[in-house]
Amino acid sequence: MSDYYLDEGLPQPVASEIDAPYWAGLRDNEMRLQVCAACNEWQWGPEWICHHCHSDDVSFQAVEPRGVIYSYERVWHPVHPALKEQGPYIVVLVQIPSAGDVRVIGNLLGDPKQKVVIGAEVEGVFEHHDGDNPHTLLHWRAS
Amino acid sequence: MTRSIRGETAVVGVGETVYYKRGEATDAEFKLALNAIIAACQDAGISPKEIDGFASYSNDRSDPSHLAAALGCKELTFSNMQWGGGGGGGSAAIANAAAAIHGGLADTVVVFRALAQGQFGRFGQGPQRNTVAGDGAYAIPYGLMSPAQMFAMKVVRFMHDHGVEQEALRAISLACYHHAQNNPRAVMHGRPLDEAKYDASRWIVEPFHLFDCCLENDGAAAMILVSADRARDFPNKPAYVLGALGGSHYRAGSSVHNAPDYSTSTFKTIVPRLYEMAGIKASDVDVLQSYENFTGGVLMSIVEHGFCEPEVCNDFFVKERFSAPDGDLPLNTSGGNLAECYMHGLGLNIEAVRQIRGESSNQVADSEVAMVISGPMVTPVSNSIFGGETTL
Numbered sequence: 001m002s003d004y005y006l007d008e009g010l011p012q013p014v015a016s017e018i019d020a021p022y023w024a025g026l027r028d029n030e031m032r033l034q035v036c037a038a039c040n041e042w043q044w045g046p047e048w049i050c051h052h053c054h055s056d057d058v059s060f061q062a063v064e065p066r067g068v069i070y071s072y073e074r075v076w077h078p079v080h081p082a083l084k085e086q087g088p089y090i091v092v093l094v095q096i097p098s099a100g101d102v103r104v105i106g107n108l109l110g111d112p113k114q115k116v117v118i119g120a121e122v123e124g125v126f127e128h129h130d131g132d133n134p135h136t137l138l139h140w141r142a143s
Numbered sequence: 144m145t146r147s148i149r150g151e152t153a154v155v156g157v158g159e160t161v162y163y164k165r166g167e168a169t170d171a172e173f174k175l176a177l178n179a180i181i182a183a184c185q186d187a188g189i190s191p192k193e194i195d196g197f198a199s200y201s202n203d204r205s206d207p208s209h210l211a212a213a214l215g216c217k218e219l220t221f222s223n224m225q226w227g228g229g230g231g232g233g234s235a236a237i238a239n240a241a242a243a244i245h246g247g248l249a250d251t252v253v254v255f256r257a258l259a260q261g262q263f264g265r266f267g268q269g270p271q272r273n274t275v276a277g278d279g280a281y282a283i284p285y286g287l288m289s290p291a292q293m294f295a296m297k298v299v300r301f302m303h304d305h306g307v308e309q310e311a312l313r314a315i316s317l318a319c320y321h322h323a324q325n326n327p328r329a330v331m332h333g334r335p336l337d338e339a340k341y342d343a344s345r346w347i348v349e350p351f352h353l354f355d356c357c358l359e360n361d362g363a364a365a366m367i368l369v370s371a372d373r374a375r376d377f378p379n380k381p382a383y384v385l386g387a388l389g390g391s392h393y394r395a396g397s398s399v400h401n402a403p404d405y406s407t408s409t410f411k412t413i414v415p416r417l418y419e420m421a422g423i424k425a426s427d428v429d430v431l432q433s434y435e436n437f438t439g440g441v442l443m444s445i446v447e448h449g450f451c452e453p454e455v456c457n458d459f460f461v462k463e464r465f466s467a468p469d470g471d472l473p474l475n476t477s478g479g480n481l482a483e484c485y486m487h488g489l490g491l492n493i494e495a496v497r498q499i500r501g502e503s504s505n506q507v508a509d510s511e512v513a514m515v516i517s518g519p520m521v522t523p524v525s526n527s528i529f530g531g532e533t534t535l
Contacts, residue, residue, distance in 0.1 A: 011273060012275070019280075045397075045398035086286075
């Protein structure tokens, strides 16, 4: 058993030019999402320009990792060898009201067979992975 | 003058290879494509050398220039790929072919799709690599990586919003397997499904049981389109293209599950345009072929094409309604992607043509309007309507 929500061995995230501030933020226990400096429109995932006003002055701003469950799924069938012994797990789509209601994906901590309530409030939990490719995942739990 | 492709073209030939279980095709994918095209030409009574246009979708690997060379086609005038993955382009490829013919870009166009997953790898498996960047990085490390996993959250939210029960999804699967039992081409021919077997089947990802998920197959399918004027000289009853188009709604392609309208089959904006083009309404449809990547996509598609309101799904979605020949909305009469073959939905278009011709193994009486819904929940999606002579 690892201390992580999912068994180890899945592909690990690496930053790219468009989203480096996001991944760096998670290392610092911050959820930094993309907002347009010109018109204040939020967007996620990150884009090169603002979809609303087309300014390329888009930046990453830290927001409280708090949201509501927009949808979820309980996965049973492992499609990756690393998850063969995992058993069921829950993926949640979390809407972030303080960032224009954009949505982020994570896992819902706790009993994988728990009843999940759409609309329930959740708070972020940063799961730090060290090693050759240090990175941080952002999970969620009931708040 | 209204710009439209309505009734301007027709399907005059269809062809398929044997449909194999995933990885079991004995031929290379390119040869499967050739064999399906040759079969469609035989059905149409023409030489493959007469083909001057090729249209496909979902990044098909069989390149038109190479196909035209291999077939000895006299000239290549139209080589077209519909952008987008999954089966979303299955009807759009037909729209592209019809538009090319109507616009004078080509005369004899083959729409085709070929798949050999043994040769090229599976859809329903996660990526086997150490790291991931870009959009995948926001999903794969959380265990969200297969098509079933990518679409389940849309369906969960739709079912939550409208109080839809599992039995509504089950009815779709039962109808598909029911029809496959009369279709000797179907991979699941001789493998019937009932309520108990469905209920006992394992979860893939809630709300999808095993039998809510499409097959993965090897094979190829092709259909020949020509102008309506020429179509009457061919041996088969023409299946006229009354309407075909593709598209998606505002920011449907937002990454990380951020489409503003999320829990949708992606058809809301294109359905009115299709019906207007074809000059029909939902109640005119005699038989429906609705792409099942997963049953939840069929459910939302049927709602969004105006067959029922979302609040009545639990009453509307029953096997009897969807069963040929007597149901009032016969659905996926070949067995579809769940039980005939997963040829990225081109088989559904071929089945619609068969219904117009009166040649289905689950024939609906007097079938004059056959609709196909291709690739729900992806972007772009597409849909098509075929009609017999009386609909022109």
